[in-house]
Amino acid sequence: MANMFAFAEARGGQLRKVAAETVAAARQAANATGGGQVYALVLGGPGIREAAMILGGYGADVVMVVEHADLGHDRPEVWAATAAARIRDKNCRAAFFSASAEGRDLAPRVAAILGVGLAADVTSFEMAGDVVRVRHPVYTGKAIATLRVEGTPAVVSLRPGAIAAVEESRTCSVESGTPAIDPGTAKVVVTEVGSRGAAKLDLADAPVIVAGGRGLKAKENFALMEDLAAAFGNAAVGATRAVTDDGWRDPADQIGQTGRLVSPQLYIGVGISGAIQHLAGMRTSKVIVAINRDKDAPIFKVADYGIVGDLFEIVPRLTEAVKKVRSEG
Amino acid sequence: MKIAVCLKRVPDTEMRFAIAPDGKSVDPTGLKFEISTFDEYAVEVALRLNEAHGPGETTVIGIGPDALAELLRKALSMGVDRAVHLTAAEVPYDSLAVAQALAAELKDGGYDLVLFGRNATDTGSGAAGAMTAHLLGLPCVTAVAQLELAGGTGTAKRELEGATETVSFPLPAVLTIDEGIARPRIPSLKGIMAAKKKPLDVRPAQLGNAGVVVEKLELPAERQAGRIVGEGADAVPELIRVLREEAKVL
Ligand SMILES: Cc1cc2nc3c(=O)[nH]c(=O)nc-3n(C[C@H](O)[C@H](O)[C@H](O)COP(=O)(O)OP(=O)(O)OC[C@H]3O[C@@H](n4cnc5c(N)ncnc54)[C@H](O)[C@@H]3O)c2cc1C
Ligand SMILES: Nc1ncnc2c1ncn2[C@@H]1O[C@H](COP(=O)(O)O)[C@@H](O)[C@H]1O
Numbered sequence: 300m301a302n303m304f305a306f307a308e309a310r311g312g313q314l315r316k317v318a319a320e321t322v323a324a325a326r327q328a329a330n331a332t333g334g335g336q337v338y339a340l341v342l343g344g345p346g347i348r349e350a351a352m353i354l355g356g357y358g359a360d361v362v363m364v365v366e367h368a369d370l371g372h373d374r375p376e377v378w379a380a381t382a383a384a385r386i387r388d389k390n391c392r393a394a395f396f397s398a399s400a401e402g403r404d405l406a407p408r409v410a411a412i413l414g415v416g417l418a419a420d421v422t423s424f425e426m427a428g429d430v431v432r433v434r435h436p437v438y439t440g441k442a443i444a445t446l447r448v449e450g451t452p453a454v455v456s457l458r459p460g461a462i463a464a465v466e467e468s469r470t471c472s473v474e475s476g477t478p479a480i481d482p483g484t485a486k487v488v489v490t491e492v493g494s495r496g497a498a499k500l501d502l503a504d505a506p507v508i509v510a511g512g513r514g515l516k517a518k519e520n521f522a523l524m525e526d527l528a529a530a531f532g533n534a535a536v537g538a539t540r541a542v543t544d545d546g547w548r549d550p551a552d553q554i555g556q557t558g559r560l561v562s563p564q565l566y567i568g569v570g571i572s573g574a575i576q577h578l579a580g581m582r583t584s585k586v587i588v589a590i591n592r593d594k595d596a597p598i599f600k601v602a603d604y605g606i607v608g609d610l611f612e613i614v615p616r617l618t619e620a621v622k623k624v625r626s627e628g
Numbered sequence: 629m630k631i632a633v634c635l636k637r638v639p640d641t642e643m644r645f646a647i648a649p650d651g652k653s654v655d656p657t658g659l660k661f662e663i664s665t666f667d668e669y670a671v672e673v674a675l676r677l678n679e680a681h682g683p684g685e686t687t688v689i690g691i692g693p694d695a696l697a698e699l700l701r702k703a704l705s706m707g708v709d710r711a712v713h714l715t716a717a718e719v720p721y722d723s724l725a726v727a728q729a730l731a732a733e734l735k736d737g738g739y740d741l742v743l744f745g746r747n748a749t750d751t752g753s754g755a756a757g758a759m760t761a762h763l764l765g766l767p768c769v770t771a772v773a774q775l776e777l778a779g780g781t782g783t784a785k786r787e788l789e790g791a792t793e794t795v796s797f798p799l800p801a802v803l804t805i806d807e808g809i810a811r812p813r814i815p816s817l818k819g820i821m822a823a824k825k826k827p828l829d830v831r832p833a834q835l836g837n838a839g840v841v842v843e844k845l846e847l848p849a850e851r852q853a854g855r856i857v858g859e860g861a862d863a864v865p866e867l868i869r870v871l872r873e874e875a876k877v878l
Contacts, residue, residue, distance in 0.1 A: 310791075373793060375768075400788040404770045407723065407755035411762035416722040416840035419753040436848065438654065438750055441645045445844040446721065486767035490783075491794040501790035507877075543808075550773065550808050551787040556749065557665060557807040559789075565877040575642055582848065586875045588867065594856065601851050604870055608860035616861040620868045624878055 301332040301392035301426075304452070306382055307354055307362075308401055309343040310372070314350050316504045317397035317457075319357045319464035324395045324424070324457055326358025326467055331426040336360045337469075338389045342378055344371035348473065355471025357464055363474045369482035372492050373401055379408035380479040386413065391452050393431055398456040398560070399503050406456040418448045420560060422461040422583055431455065439556045440579035459503040460562035461583065500535045502554070508563045510537035510554055510581070514570015514591065514610055518547040523614045524569065530621040537561065539577050555580035570610045573598025590614065629684040629740040629777075631674040634730055634760070635667040635703060636719070637696045638750040652842045663699050665807075666745025672810040673775065674743055675707045681777065685709045687737070691716050691729055691833045704823035705815035711826070714833035721842050723755035728836030730756065731763035741782075744804040746771050754804070761802035769797055771806040 303325035307318035322339050329335040339359040341351040348364045355362070363385055370377065382405070386394045396406040398420040410417040418424075421433040422443075431453040437444045448455070502508060509531070511524045521536065528534035538548040540555060554561055556576040566584035571577060573589070573596055581587070582601050589602035590610050599605045606613055639645075639659045646655040663671070671688065678684035688703040690696050691714040700711040714729055734742055742764075747754030754770070761768030774785035782801060786793045815823070857866045871878040 373788070375770075400771070400786075403754050404758065407753075407758035408762060408768070410724065410755065411727070411759040414724075416724045416838065417753065417755045417759075418840055419723075419751075419755055432843070435752070437752055437845070438639065438641045438645065439752075440848065441641045442647065442654070442845050443848050444721075444842050445846075447841050447843045448839065449841070450839045487769055487795050487797045489793055489795050492788075493792040493794075494790070499790060503789045551789070551792070553807075560752075565871070565875075582851070586871070586877050587851070587854070588871070589854075599854065599856065602854040603852065603875065604867060605854060605856045606858055606860070606863045606867060607856055608863070612861040613864060616864045617867070620864050621878070624868060624872070 301329065301335045302389050303329045303335060303337050304386045304389065304391035304394040305337060305339045305359065306394070306396045306402070306405065307339045307341045307351065308397060308399060309341055309347055309350065312344060312346055312350060314341070314353065315399070316464065317399050317402070317459050318354065320457060320459070320462050321395040321397055322354050322357040322359050323464045324462045328393055328424070328426050332392065338363055338385065338391065340382055340385050341365070342370045342381060342478070344368060348475070355469050356466055358467040358469055359471050360469050361472050361474055363476055365476050365478055367478055367482060370478065372489055374482055374485060374489070375404050375408060375487060376485045377478045377480055377482045378405050379412060382409045383412040384479040386452055393453040393455060396456040398458050402456050406454060410454040413452060413454065415450050415452065415454055416448065418446050418453065418455045420458050421455050422458050422562070424455060436583065439575060440582050458560060458562050458583065500533065502535045502537055502552070502559050502561050505533060505535035506564045507531045507534035508537045508561055509534050509567045509569065510539070510571060511542060511569050512539040512571030513541040521547060527614055527618045527621065530618045530625065532625060539571055568598050569614060571598055572596050573601065629678060629681055630738055631677060631684060631741045631743065632687045632689055632734060632737060632739045633667065633670045633674050633743045634756070635671065635688050635690045635699065636664040636745070636748045637661050637690065637692045637699050638664045638748060647845050647847065652845050654845070661695065661699065663702065664745050664748045664750070666747060666805055668812040669807060669810055670743040670745055670805040671703050671706060671708060672812040673805055676810060677777065687712060689714065689730065689733055691726060692719055693717055697828065700828055701823050702815060704826045704828070705819040706813055707819060709826065711828040713828060713830045715830060716833040716835060720835060720838040721751060722838035722840040723751070723753050724759050725836040725838040727756045727759035727763055729833040730760045732834045734760065735764060740799050742802045744802065746804050746806045757802055757804035764802065766800055766802050767797045768802045769795055770804045772803045773806045773808050775803070775809065
């Protein structure tokens, strides 16, 4: 029986999808040791407490809430100090973070404070007696490493989407607390957060990603991708570096070795050749669909399903078909 | 300004890629090695900062085997002033063990800025920078996509998911560099000649104990042979059918 810690990320007063993933992972880990308490930590501005209650549905026994006016957004030093203190206090065997943008920043800081290594961007894990064993894609996705994480606590960050947010309802209590350090003493200060359209689903949160490449020919043509995403209703639009380099899409939309690493349920690549650097960011997707007019494009080698042909004919038809399926329910 | 850049030697994975007989490392036969992508961006950022802000010194620091020297020389030929080679026959996977050796080298260096890559392209961990910062007691900003410095204070932009964040931080500081901030320059012939005379210190790396170790390395499970469901827009109904019935994702 061992206690587990999960960092449950919140943004804009709401918990993110990755919060449920880390809590579900911690539950799974605790169960593997024959039970144990799952402690979820939520930091945020006033009001975050109510939003945090849903974590009981994913297996949290205790939700530790830190509400503070200065914690409405990313505060890496405060988050890290508070997470490390709670992991120690609750004597947790392992601590789970998301390898989201915030989590990738946070997890190494926490590991360093605790004086342990980090198993980063993990796609699966296993509690095996004295060790925690994890898998993680390395060498830009060319290989998968199995890593042994020795020592306690094991600090692990999970690739968004890789571990399902399985529901397991627990009677969950709330512990309110204060940050481990005064947010006013932080040296790194966030001065501005520019939202890129709060209504837009982010790549990390989207079960479906439709990604466009240079085959789309022009910036305006990404309207086709936006329409396809809208037809799904739960999709985000991604891009290749060729596209972000040309300024057709925001750099944050780039998927790949030097962009975002994603693992959606469904990835649809449109007018994308499938360069190794792009594949590095999406090959762990559950189902991959490719649309390309070149039947020899490398993306077909990793795609589960493909259509060969002109995207300008195929995508509008696909959008209509998806709309129809969705409206039928 | 005194700027240090931590630079890792990694295999170019676009070349042939095979796993060594030990089942936990890469077979180096026929591999070409290069400076890890983001670390090369970091070198470029350091050079530009010192070009823009007047006299300064840029140092590159790397931990690795003898063959790392070649890549440190490459950084010198890009315009870096000085290199430190911390020798280690093998580089541990664990970023904390690496960070301990880097922190030991950096701590008395009097650097205003220490730059890292966002992550090494081999491990893909993205941890050594923040860990080194913690060991040095310095503020740290990760995944910096834009950077400005003025009067002992830095301003950085970071890409979060669905948001862009602007942060300010005091110097000295540790930063990890994201893509997009600066494409690395190609060394000039003059640079290559000059690099031969620049200082390259060699000393053993004081690595920490590794708590995260590679047990096994394997090629990714080949994705089940996919299939082309058809050609042109007429294949759309079949695609919809397989997504619903076989893949069950629609
Ligand atoms: C260090 C480094 C890091 C990199 N990091 C990344 C990264 O993170 N992410 C990334 O994506 N790339 C990255 N790249 C770039 C990568 O190597 C490729 O250049 C890039 O992914 C190609 O983008 P693309 O597929 O959009 O374009 P292209 O390779 O030009 O492919 C366009 C495709 O569209 C198809 N097409 C054209 N017209 C049509 C049409 N009408 N209908 C259907 N299909 C059509 C073509 O057949 C072709 O296959 C990196 C490169 C380097 C060197
Ligand atoms: N062996 C090394 N020598 C020098 N710097 C390194 C080494 N390993 C990692 N780094 C630095 O730490 C960054 C992050 O590495 P990692 O935590 O492995 O992803 C790299 O981009 C480098 O800047």
